Amino acid sequence: MTTSPVLTFTENGIYCAAGDFYIDPWRQVDRALITHGHSDHARWGMGRYLATHAALPVMRHRLGEISAEGIAYGEVRRIGDADVSFHPAGHVPGSAQIRVAVKGEVWVASGDYKVVDDGLSDAFTPVKCHHFITESTFGLPVFRWADQADVADQINGWWAACAKEGKTAFLGAYALGKAQRLLTMLDPAIGPVLTHTATEHTNRVMRDQGIVLPDTILADGDLKPKDHPGAIVLAPPSALGSAWAKKFGPQETAFASGWMAIRGVRRRRAGDRGFIISDHADWDGLLSAIKVTEAENIYVTHGYTDIFSRYLSDNGWNAQVVPTQFEGETLDKDATE
Amino acid sequence: MKRFAKLFTTIDQSTKTNVKTAALAEYFAAAPDADRLWTIALFSGRRPKRAVTTTRLREWAAERAGIPLWLFEESYAIVGDLAETIALVLPPNTTQDDQSLSDWIAALREIYTQDEDARKAFVLSAWDRLGGAERFIFNKLITGGFRVGVSQKLMTRALARATDKPEAELAHRLMGNWHPDDTTWHALVEAEDASADASRPYPFYLAYGLEAEPQDLGAPEDWRAEWKWDGIRGQLILRDGQYFVWSRGEELMTDRFPELARALDFLPDGTVLDGELLVWPDDQPTPSSFNALQSRIGRKTVPKKLLTDAPVVLHAYDLLEWQGQDIRDLPFADRRATLERACADLPAQAPIRLSSQLPFADWDALAATRSDARDAQAEGVMLKRADSPYLAGRKKGDWWKWKLDPLTIDAVMIYAQSGSGRRANLFTDFTFAVWNGNELVPFTKAYSGLTDAEFRQITAWVRKNTLERFGPVRKVTPHHVFEIAFEGIARSPRHKSGVALRFPRMLRWRQDKPLQEANTLADLEEFLRIYG
Numbered sequence: 001m002t003t004s005p006v007l008t009f010t011e012n013g014i015y016c017a018a019g020d021f022y023i024d025p026w027r028q029v030d031r032a033l034i035t036h037g038h039s040d041h042a043r044w045g046m047g048r049y050l051a052t053h054a055a056l057p058v059m060r061h062r063l064g065e066i067s068a069e070g071i072a073y074g075e076v077r078r079i080g081d082a083d084v085s086f087h088p089a090g091h092v093p094g095s096a097q098i099r100v101a102v103k104g105e106v107w108v109a110s111g112d113y114k115v116v117d118d119g120l121s122d123a124f125t126p127v128k129c130h131h132f133i134t135e136s137t138f139g140l141p142v143f144r145w146a147d148q149a150d151v152a153d154q155i156n157g158w159w160a161a162c163a164k165e166g167k168t169a170f171l172g173a174y175a176l177g178k179a180q181r182l183l184t185m186l187d188p189a190i191g192p193v194l195t196h197t198a199t200e201h202t203n204r205v206m207r208d209q210g211i212v213l214p215d216t217i218l219a220d221g222d223l224k225p226k227d228h229p230g231a232i233v234l235a236p237p238s239a240l241g242s243a244w245a246k247k248f249g250p251q252e253t254a255f256a257s258g259w260m261a262i263r264g265v266r267r268r269r270a271g272d273r274g275f276i277i278s279d280h281a282d283w284d285g286l287l288s289a290i291k292v293t294e295a296e297n298i299y300v301t302h303g304y305t306d307i308f309s310r311y312l313s314d315n316g317w318n319a320q321v322v323p324t325q326f327e328g329e330t331l332d333k334d335a336t337e
Numbered sequence: 338m339k340r341f342a343k344l345f346t347t348i349d350q351s352t353k354t355n356v357k358t359a360a361l362a363e364y365f366a367a368a369p370d371a372d373r374l375w376t377i378a379l380f381s382g383r384r385p386k387r388a389v390t391t392t393r394l395r396e397w398a399a400e401r402a403g404i405p406l407w408l409f410e411e412s413y414a415i416v417g418d419l420a421e422t423i424a425l426v427l428p429p430n431t432t433q434d435d436q437s438l439s440d441w442i443a444a445l446r447e448i449y450t451q452d453e454d455a456r457k458a459f460v461l462s463a464w465d466r467l468g469g470a471e472r473f474i475f476n477k478l479i480t481g482g483f484r485v486g487v488s489q490k491l492m493t494r495a496l497a498r499a500t501d502k503p504e505a506e507l508a509h510r511l512m513g514n515w516h517p518d519d520t521t522w523h524a525l526v527e528a529e530d531a532s533a534d535a536s537r538p539y540p541f542y543l544a545y546g547l548e549a550e551p552q553d554l555g556a557p558e559d560w561r562a563e564w565k566w567d568g569i570r571g572q573l574i575l576r577d578g579q580y581f582v583w584s585r586g587e588e589l590m591t592d593r594f595p596e597l598a599r600a601l602d603f604l605p606d607g608t609v610l611d612g613e614l615l616v617w618p619d620d621q622p623t624p625s626s627f628n629a630l631q632s633r634i635g636r637k638t639v640p641k642k643l644l645t646d647a648p649v650v651l652h653a654y655d656l657l658e659w660q661g662q663d664i665r666d667l668p669f670a671d672r673r674a675t676l677e678r679a680c681a682d683l684p685a686q687a688p689i690r691l692s693s694q695l696p697f698a699d700w701d702a703l704a705a706t707r708s709d710a711r712d713a714q715a716e717g718v719m720l721k722r723a724d725s726p727y728l729a730g731r732k733k734g735d736w737w738k739w740k741l742d743p744l745t746i747d748a749v750m751i752y753a754q755s756g757s758g759r760r761a762n763l764f765t766d767f768t769f770a771v772w773n774g775n776e777l778v779p780f781t782k783a784y785s786g787l788t789d790a791e792f793r794q795i796t797a798w799v800r801k802n803t804l805e806r807f808g809p810v811r812k813v814t815p816h817h818v819f820e821i822a823f824e825g826i827a828r829s830p831r832h833k834s835g836v837a838l839r840f841p842r843m844l845r846w847r848q849d850k851p852l853q854e855a856n857t858l859a860d861l862e863e864f865l866r867i868y869g
Binding site: 081139141142143144261262263264265267268271272273274304307310311314 | 351
């Protein structure tokens, strides 16, 4: 008698037969467990959603009226024959790894994660398992992140220099997660922090759910840039250089992303500056996370899947590439990175 | 190295010319002589003698990083720059270093004579002492190729600001065959009597493409016209009984064109000509296609047979030095008159021809002449203002190239490969095919013409539609049709399709066009019949 695996990879996404649910499905299904609110993980049109209490407000904000239920980190819920629990992934506030246990066999779908504590999200918690599904967005040894405090110094140094020259500093970052993390890194003594509408919407949602964020000023149509000398503006990358941004007069632009580690990308995309900071694990982070799970079977998705899984296989893991409908985040998308 | 690393970083992270110029000028004003000499050298493509092979560098870097070599190579393919890949995979440096740029270069020169163990020890210790940009620069000193967006123009402007010398003079001083190992900052930049070596070329004057109608240029009688040849721009220098041939890219090509040595027999010492190198056998009315010239460009030494099959002549269109005098300030019409006198009695066996002028009464007449350019194996027409001096670099106003519209063909993308440098990890190099019955026959590659946004879009598509991988090359589902523009077409046995295109590029992405409506091999053959 053969037993089917706890999780399988179907054309709808990751499926659990024992509980008849999907994890981060990309097609419309009845029951979806969602690791976090980024649009390539939390999609519209599922019958029922289950996500952490902290992830739900943003999902509701983005997906509108949905039938959704919250769950606390660590709380175990029985779905069909599966025991399901959510554990901090450290990616963005509310993000989770989803642990699924059936008859003693444990799988963890980690979604997107980072192992360093950003001071904003619940810090990554390793979960022991037999089968571990990992992303590999930055699964190359060229990606190694500096300490957050060092990057904060770089950003604040740049902002202060802009302010001194009478320029507005535009910092491009994804509206959910990265923008709030940057917010906590900025030195308010330098000047006021302005936000693009899209960024501020997410800030509001997070403040409403009790996450403490530094003060920001919404830079909508009524705002007079002249009233805010020395300001930094947090905005989605797509808003950099737009008509809205041009109203601010003399300015410098920067982009905050893990992809800025590559000089070619920096020169292509970064405007004036590129800061290397990511909400994904770097090479060492991915390897350490995989090690502490003690899993023998690793499924590699989203990113440099071929290369990363070959490395794992060469080093004794039973690793395989999981085909996805999406390439995940690449350096040339305005990614959730 | 810290001072140079700071300069490099400032230049590298800015897209603004004034920021770069200011940073360079400040550096040139303050840095020690040896450092600023080397800075000019590095930014103009000169580099220290290679002390370590890139093969060894890769091995040592992988070993030091504790990763297998294949993983290093995969990383390199994605990063697109060897020096950068090495800098990124290595563990952080453990100590600091205060040596200057030229100290490091001197140290590299020293290990050149040492055995491999000593070289390895040196490189590993350097990697441990240098972090971030400094480590990257150290690697670049070995691998070469500082592509950092410092044009000759920008460098001379910054130098002019730092030294109070005129830009044009500095541009000329920096030309030619010098190397920091054989000269000094003083000799190169400051010395009053710039007793240049005989090979030193003049900066080329470069034309802009004509965008408006020629009528806007004013009275036709103020202008001179000639064919815009499809060869290699070259400067032929006859001095001290020697000859030198320089390309526009400031590459010394003398050895590749031995037939030009005979110019010394027909023209006096102290002559410098600007012209086009063309393959043009005696018995043909027009030059051969660029394809024929290509067989000559790649060879450092030329076999006899090739000299007979593809003889090169210089079609001279300007005279820069005559009887040892720099005459670039004279009006073009005067320089041209002297050139015509100098070339008047050249016998047929001379490797120099006068590039003839195209008479025209009005702009419409010239337009009619231009439309026949392909029959003359030319790309169009050059317009030069009769009273213009010979300037340095690309300057608007006096010289214009008025090219024919390109030929175009609709083709299907079948392979994609990622670019390097600024295009790292973006699919930018494509192979295109045309239909032959139900089969797609590859016939050209192209890698320019799309916007960054379009490259991003096609990159995302390639990732999802890869059929097979051959190293860095991906075979993709035939789906997208592109309009390929090109300047000429020639038969080529080296290509599967039997044709070679001149300067192919993507004119537009025909997302409106279904796959089946791409052109056919028969269409290419027809182009070949008319223009080949």
